[in-house]
Amino acid sequence: xxxxxxxxxxxxxxxxxxxxxxxxxxxxxxxxxxxxxxxxxxxxxxxxxxxxxxxxxxxxxxxxxxxxxxxxxxxxxxxxxxxxxxxxxxxxxxxxxxxxxxxxxxxxxxxxxxxxxxxxxxxxxxxxxxxxxxxxxxxxxxxxxxxxxxxxxxxxxxxxxxxxxxxxxxxxxxxxxxxxxxxxxxxxxxxxxxxxxxxxxxxxxxxxxxxxxxxxxxxxxxxxxxxxxxxxxxxxxxxxxxxxxxxxxxxxxxxxxxxxxxxxxxxxxxxxxxxxxxxxxxxxxxxxxxxxxxxxxxxxxxxxxxxxxxxxxxxxxxxxxxxxxxxxxxxxxxxxxxxx
Amino acid sequence: xxxxxxxxxxxxxxxxxxxxxxxxxxxxxxxxxxxxxxxxxxxxxxxxxxxxxxxxxxxxxxxxxxxxxxxxxxxxxxxxxxxxxxxxxxxxxxxxxxxxxxxxxxxxxxxxxxxxxxxxxxxxxxxxxxxxxxxxxxxxxxxxxxxxxxxxxxxxxxxxxxxxxxxxxxxxxxxxxxxxxxxxxxxxxxxxxxxxxxxxxxxxxxxxxxxxxxxxxxxxxxxxxxxxxxxxxxxxxxxxxxxxxxxxxxxxxxxxxxxxxxxxxxxxxxxxxxxxxxxxxxxxxxxxxxxxxxxxxxxxxxxxxxxxxxxxxxxxxxxxxxxxxxxxxxxxxxxxx
Numbered sequence: 001x002x003x004x005x006x007x008x009x010x011x012x013x014x015x016x017x018x019x020x021x022x023x024x025x026x027x028x029x030x031x032x033x034x035x036x037x038x039x040x041x042x043x044x045x046x047x048x049x050x051x052x053x054x055x056x057x058x059x060x061x062x063x064x065x066x067x068x069x070x071x072x073x074x075x076x077x078x079x080x081x082x083x084x085x086x087x088x089x090x091x092x093x094x095x096x097x098x099x100x101x102x103x104x105x106x107x108x109x110x111x112x113x114x115x116x117x118x119x120x121x122x123x124x125x126x127x128x129x130x131x132x133x134x135x136x137x138x139x140x141x142x143x144x145x146x147x148x149x150x151x152x153x154x155x156x157x158x159x160x161x162x163x164x165x166x167x168x169x170x171x172x173x174x175x176x177x178x179x180x181x182x183x184x185x186x187x188x189x190x191x192x193x194x195x196x197x198x199x200x201x202x203x204x205x206x207x208x209x210x211x212x213x214x215x216x217x218x219x220x221x222x223x224x225x226x227x228x229x230x231x232x233x234x235x236x237x238x239x240x241x242x243x244x245x246x247x248x249x250x251x252x253x254x255x256x257x258x259x260x261x262x263x264x265x266x267x268x269x270x271x272x273x274x275x276x277x278x279x280x281x282x283x284x285x286x287x288x289x290x291x292x293x294x295x296x297x298x299x300x301x302x303x304x305x306x307x308x309x310x311x312x313x314x315x316x317x318x319x320x321x322x323x324x325x326x327x328x329x330x331x332x333x334x335x336x337x338x339x340x
Numbered sequence: 341x342x343x344x345x346x347x348x349x350x351x352x353x354x355x356x357x358x359x360x361x362x363x364x365x366x367x368x369x370x371x372x373x374x375x376x377x378x379x380x381x382x383x384x385x386x387x388x389x390x391x392x393x394x395x396x397x398x399x400x401x402x403x404x405x406x407x408x409x410x411x412x413x414x415x416x417x418x419x420x421x422x423x424x425x426x427x428x429x430x431x432x433x434x435x436x437x438x439x440x441x442x443x444x445x446x447x448x449x450x451x452x453x454x455x456x457x458x459x460x461x462x463x464x465x466x467x468x469x470x471x472x473x474x475x476x477x478x479x480x481x482x483x484x485x486x487x488x489x490x491x492x493x494x495x496x497x498x499x500x501x502x503x504x505x506x507x508x509x510x511x512x513x514x515x516x517x518x519x520x521x522x523x524x525x526x527x528x529x530x531x532x533x534x535x536x537x538x539x540x541x542x543x544x545x546x547x548x549x550x551x552x553x554x555x556x557x558x559x560x561x562x563x564x565x566x567x568x569x570x571x572x573x574x575x576x577x578x579x580x581x582x583x584x585x586x587x588x589x590x591x592x593x594x595x596x597x598x599x600x601x602x603x604x605x606x607x608x609x610x611x612x613x614x615x616x617x618x619x620x621x622x623x624x625x626x627x628x629x630x631x632x633x634x635x636x637x638x639x640x641x642x643x644x645x646x647x648x649x650x651x652x653x654x655x656x657x658x659x660x661x662x663x664x665x666x667x668x669x670x671x672x673x674x675x676x677x
Contacts, residue, residue, distance in 0.1 A: 046614075052534040053505075164623040194383040194624060195561060199605035199617035206614060221534060224564070224607035228615060247613035265539040266609050267564030271587045274568055279543055280536045283504050336609045 013073035109168035166197035245321025344371035352407035379570030441516030458496035468519035585662035
């Protein structure tokens with residue numbers, strides 16, 4: 001299945017958090033945070049995971065980085081020696097050499113940098129920890145990295161408090177790039193930034209990807225940002241991917257009613273395009289009590305009897321995407337397009 | 341148009357900590373009309389939240405409303421200047437909540453965890469209206485129903501931590517409406533929410549506004565929300581309103597270089613996939629290091645040396661409803677006729 005351009009291949013990933021009650025800590029149920037998720041990311045590609053809070057997008061990314069141990073499934077990562085390794089079951093020591101190849105960019109640039117370390121130490125720390133080069137070589141690499149994220153070299157010996165949110169996010173990106181990773185997991189990397197700065201960071205992420213051939217797993221709730229960064233988008237709902245498609249196809253011709261509703265809810269920055277929104281009733285289902293059948297059926301305006309009984313599986317559709325909806329073939333859903 | 345319910349002129353709210361002075365709001369002017377929504381938009385540090393808190397006179401120390409006036413036409417026809425009134429007077433307490441309701445961004449920290457949501461709504465009702473406990477409770481349930489909380493007769497006895505973010509924000513709106521104010525100030529009411537919940541809350545605000553002819557001030561950094569909701573818009577940058585006008589003109593004929601740059605730099609669901617965004621150079625200056633003259637000049641692509649970095653530009657009226665604070669549209673003061 002895995003061709004040589006695939007950097008990451010996730011198969012049947014599950015993460016259940018047990019719910020225990022009583023003195024005996026008896027297992028009374030599971031929070032199915034991630035339930036049978038599969039996708040691939042190619043070299044140089046960005047896949048975005050989108051969905052409402054609690055949909056499992058962050059848990060999925062944490063499993064991939066092995067910040068937490070998945071309950072089931074395979075996470076095949078292609079190392080720089082072209083080996084395929086399933087990181088799902090590896091121990092801490094086995095993971096260590098792989099960790100440098102998958103790095104993370106955090107949401108909050110204010111709490112993710114150590115205030116007592118200089119910029120040079122923060123960016124150079126991954127090099128030091130992994131025993132890369134001597135002091136002079138490390139300083140040279142830090143200088144290169146600062147240049148890469150477009151920060152002046154003069155900043156090297158300053159502390160994080162002297163920097164704005166956008167500059168701190170650049171420092172975080174430089175640190176993530178220090179060890180030449182193949183895959184970057186970015187969890188809401190621009191959502192804490194001001195609009196004018198957000199645009200700079202989005203452009204920087206696009207540029208770095210093209211220059212360095214990085215693969216991104218981009219976790220975000222803001223569909224406008226997602227449109228600007230992604231090659232493909234996976235929409236999650238209560239632990240499952242309900243639709244996955246190339247970016248343009250997903251926005252223009254969504255196949256899943258949930259994708260349609262999400263797109264419809266995004267405010268468009270043009271007062272002439274005030275549209276009648278599809279307002280979803282209620283809220284995201286509780287992942288410890290997932291509704292039977294399609295988890296989205298209680299909020300879906302197209303739901304029929306079958307949706308209440310049978311869980312729809314992801315099926316390929318025209319245009320390179322796939323969708324998990326019993327009625328995908330018969331529904332004509334509305335997307336968003338510039339000329340629309 | 342009808343007379344404005346609230347008319348703010350040249351509002352100045354300064355913070356004077358020991359280190360110097362921060363001009364958080366430095367000359368903001370706008371009017372509110374019944375049934376209309378004013379959007380105040382800007383990035384962090386632009387003074388949009390301090391503007392809201394100034395109207396309510398709840399600016400934290402060492403901040404203080406130091407200049408301008410805010411003329412509120414009260415329900416009984418009297419006009420009160422909120423800039424001059426004592427912020428702890430009985431009249432101000434009556435206005436706060438009674439005439440002007442408010443909703444803040446973080447519903448978790450704005451609601452008490454020690455009282456049921458019903459208790460809090462009932463308290464707000466009884467503070468402004470002489471009703472019995474039973475009547476107040478019935479009104480509270482009605483209000484929870486109005487803001488779309490399912491099973492309000494049960495939820496009235498639940499605590500805020502038992503509710504989701506969207507439901508909590510609905511409770512906040514119920515609280516804001518408890519004393520039947522005529523003005524609603526909503527400061528980033530949907531920022532902490534998912535898009536689907538955001539759509540629900542925005543629709544709710546619109547519906548209640550229509551029913552009650554509320555004047556709404558919607559404060560946000562999100563141009564999408566502004567485009568969706570506002571009738572008129574004030575764009576703020578570092579304490580000043582740099583441009584104000586009808587929503588359609590702000591989006592389709594923006595005049596200030598900052599408004600233009602802001603609109604170009606926002607990501608949109610309508611954009612080409614993986615298209616680069618236009619950026620604004622640099623970042624927002626530190627409050628203690630405001631540039632002289634027009635505070636936007638170091639980031640402005642229309643910067644005119646010797647003009648923009650001299651005196652601060654005055655507000656120039658382009659027509660009866662559209663104003664801009666930029667030398668591209670008006671001469672420098674004292675530069676001849």
